Amino acid sequence: MTQESKSPRAEQQFFDDPAIDRIMGAFMALATEHYVLLDRVRAMERELVSVGTLDRGALAREPSESERAETAIDRTAFVEALMRPLLGEQDAAGATGKFSLK
Amino acid sequence: MDDRSFVAAQDFLLSAKTYWSTTMYRTLRDKSAAANKDVVDEQVETVASIAQCIEDAPLYQFYAWLERHLQRMKYAGRYGLVPYHHERRDDLLSALNQAFDAEKILDIDTSLALPAYYTGVDIHQHPGGVWSDAIAGMVYERGARTTTPLTGAAEKDVHERFTDLVLGECSPTTVLDMGCGFGKSTQPFVRRLPDSSIDAVDLSAPCLRLAADTALQSQAGNVRFRQMNACDTDFDADSFDLVTSTMVLHELPPKTIEELLDEAFRVLSPGGRMVHLDFYCVPDAFRRFVHYGHARRNNEPYMQPLAELDLSVLVESKGFVDVEITPFQESDRVDLNADDAWRFPWTVISATKPEGAAS
Numbered sequence: 001m002t003q004e005s006k007s008p009r010a011e012q013q014f015f016d017d018p019a020i021d022r023i024m025g026a027f028m029a030l031a032t033e034h035y036v037l038l039d040r041v042r043a044m045e046r047e048l049v050s051v052g053t054l055d056r057g058a059l060a061r062e063p064s065e066s067e068r069a070e071t072a073i074d075r076t077a078f079v080e081a082l083m084r085p086l087l088g089e090q091d092a093a094g095a096t097g098k099f100s101l102k
Numbered sequence: 103m104d105d106r107s108f109v110a111a112q113d114f115l116l117s118a119k120t121y122w123s124t125t126m127y128r129t130l131r132d133k134s135a136a137a138n139k140d141v142v143d144e145q146v147e148t149v150a151s152i153a154q155c156i157e158d159a160p161l162y163q164f165y166a167w168l169e170r171h172l173q174r175m176k177y178a179g180r181y182g183l184v185p186y187h188h189e190r191r192d193d194l195l196s197a198l199n200q201a202f203d204a205e206k207i208l209d210i211d212t213s214l215a216l217p218a219y220y221t222g223v224d225i226h227q228h229p230g231g232v233w234s235d236a237i238a239g240m241v242y243e244r245g246a247r248t249t250t251p252l253t254g255a256a257e258k259d260v261h262e263r264f265t266d267l268v269l270g271e272c273s274p275t276t277v278l279d280m281g282c283g284f285g286k287s288t289q290p291f292v293r294r295l296p297d298s299s300i301d302a303v304d305l306s307a308p309c310l311r312l313a314a315d316t317a318l319q320s321q322a323g324n325v326r327f328r329q330m331n332a333c334d335t336d337f338d339a340d341s342f343d344l345v346t347s348t349m350v351l352h353e354l355p356p357k358t359i360e361e362l363l364d365e366a367f368r369v370l371s372p373g374g375r376m377v378h379l380d381f382y383c384v385p386d387a388f389r390r391f392v393h394y395g396h397a398r399r400n401n402e403p404y405m406q407p408l409a410e411l412d413l414s415v416l417v418e419s420k421g422f423v424d425v426e427i428t429p430f431q432e433s434d435r436v437d438l439n440a441d442d443a444w445r446f447p448w449t450v451i452s453a454t455k456p457e458g459a460a461s
């Protein structure tokens with residue numbers, strides 16, 4: 001596998017900016033993980049329904065207002081963590097902008 | 103990784119590949135046709151004119167990226183075929199039948215030198231190639247189950263269809279399968295010709311071990327697997343009625359293809375038939391553009407040179423007659439005249455060694 005492979009060779013490039021090639025790799029890896037997880041959750045549901053521990057109807061029903069309110073704080077934090085990097089702002093004060101040591 | 107996670111991830115990648123080979127392919131084809139119309143007369147469309155029009159389009163860039171990286175993830179990703187089989191290495195190897203010698207079904211030549219074209223590239227992005235690791239045959243077998251993803255499970259696969267075609271035209275008593283891999287191309291001949299003698303050769307010991315194991319499990323007594331270079335075998339001259347190969351020519355540099363044809367000629371009996379299944383007749387410039395791109399992206403350096411060879415002239419120059427080169431329909435669902443999904447340019451190349459020819 002990768003660890004044992006010979007000398008490193010540069011990957012092929014398809015986008016004008018090679019950073020996009022790499023970020024696509026991370027994106028597809030996450031998409032795969034997401035699908036694996038989804039599959040696992042569904043399998044778990046099937047198991048629990050089959051032994052009678054879980055009522056699938058109860059799980060699939062629209063959440064009540066109080067349940068949504070309960071999860072709202074967590075949801076907001078999730079969205080913030082996801083989207084805050086787009087603002088391009090510092091978390092810890094220091095030098096700003098792009099720099100070069102050329 | 104457990105089996106469920108592996109299968110879920112591989113299924114996800116296969117679904118992505120299916121979207122890529124249908125919707126994405128068609129969108130790219132339409133975009134290319136539209137862009138080309140603005141630039142050149144359709145009559146003079148070439149690989150270069152298509153490249154000129156479309157290579158900078160984001161759609162093409164995503165298309166190309168996905169072709170390379172879906173295959174990379176299939177083999178080498180976290181849920182890839184290589185790590186999955188690697189984790190199960192000991193069990194897999196101990197499950198391989200050990201009774202080969204007694205059965206005279208397998209002959210491994212540990213001193214065989216592997217050619218540089220073969221060891222220099224990890225073909226179709228299989229890390230380490232199909233030869234360097236003892237479990238490579240099993241990795242390749244699992245991967246090959248989805249080589250033609252649009253063929254349904256209930257349909258005859260490409261090897262069965264090819265065997266139908268070949269045996270529809272001849273009834274050989276001696277058969278040589280050149281570059282048999284893990285035996286997928288050999289099996290239909292073994293099954294359908296119980297009274298014939300079938301030899302199969304390949305460079306890859308791990309693939310041959312799996313081929314022999316599968317044959318032993320089905321109690322086939324009419325086949326032998328040997329580790330040999332198909333271009334330089336130990337068989338006597340004039341010893342086969344049929345010499346065949348499946349998906350081998352495109353892995354060989356043009357000079358090696360010549361050597362393979364020479365060897366096929368030598369070992370064929372006069373009047374015997376040679377039939378290869380490979381990727382050759384590309385119907386138009388767009389599909390040529392896509393095919394050459396596939397070759398580059400999938401680590402297949404000799405695919406384009408094969409597609410550019412004048413095979414008919416080459417085969418005739420080796421002494422063969424009745425040369426036929428015909429597009430091949432690899433699945434019931436494929437319409438050779440349609441272009442609604444990505445596919446390999448499957449082609450049958452066949453020729454006869456004339457009666458009375460000296461080897």
Ligand SMILES: C[S@@+](CC[C@H](N)C(=O)[O-])C[C@H]1O[C@@H](n2cnc3c(N)ncnc32)[C@H](O)[C@@H]1O
Pocket residue numbers: 220232280281282283284285286287303304305306309330331332333347348349350353354
């Ligand atoms: C794509 S695989 C096809 C295997 C098999 N024919 C099938 O259809 O499943 C190509 C095979 O050709 C073998 N090969 C490449 N060069 C060869 C050579 N010079 N002599 C024998 N086998 C060779 C490889 O090891 C590999 O197993």
